[in-house]
Amino acid sequence: AQKITQTQPGMFVQEKEAVTLDCTYDTSDPSYGLFWYKQPSSGEMIFLIYQGSYDQQNATEGRYSLNFQKARKSANLVISASQLGDSAMYFCAMREEPGGSYIPTFGRGTSLIVHP
């Protein structure tokens, strides 16, 4: 079974609109970390945002926020006010507690295209 599921292979959004990229995860560990990475067409992996399983508040980094719903095991990335430069692949990843599978597992990614 996949530990990280990204159900949207591709998403389209109009410039300046907000968009939500879905991510669900599967773990029985109480302590884990969730990450989102961006991969533009140039190929590099860019860290965007982190959410810890014990964090009470949703993480935010500029225009990026993470909608963390622990009971539903979801960690959706919200990009507000989309820009053309946001067009990229987005990967959700999970790193479990030190006693568990501590090497991050990645989802299959979502391709986001921002239209002008």
Next chain:
Amino acid sequence: NAGVTQTPKFQVLKTGQSMTLQCAQDMNHEYMSWYRQDPGMGLRLIHYSVGAGITDQGEVPNGYNVSRSTTEDFPLRLLSAAPSQTSVYFCASSYDRQEYNEQFFGPGTRLTVL
């Protein structure tokens, strides 16, 4: 700091050839990993290391060898290249095993096996 560096950026091999993908980091990170990225498959873990002299297999280790003789370097060896190994390879590192530590990625190596 240079971060995580990978060489070469591009490589074309013939079936059966061997080669080594180089990875180095200058952040004194304990953990280093190799992933391969294929269309629609995300990043899949090949091998990883939790410190010098310690390596272990990931999800897709067949056809690849690794070693970690120093903290800085983590080369990936293809023993006898096959077309199924055509992929983009990423090396990554992180400070330690804590779940809040992000991974830093190298720029990737695009490998084509003919």
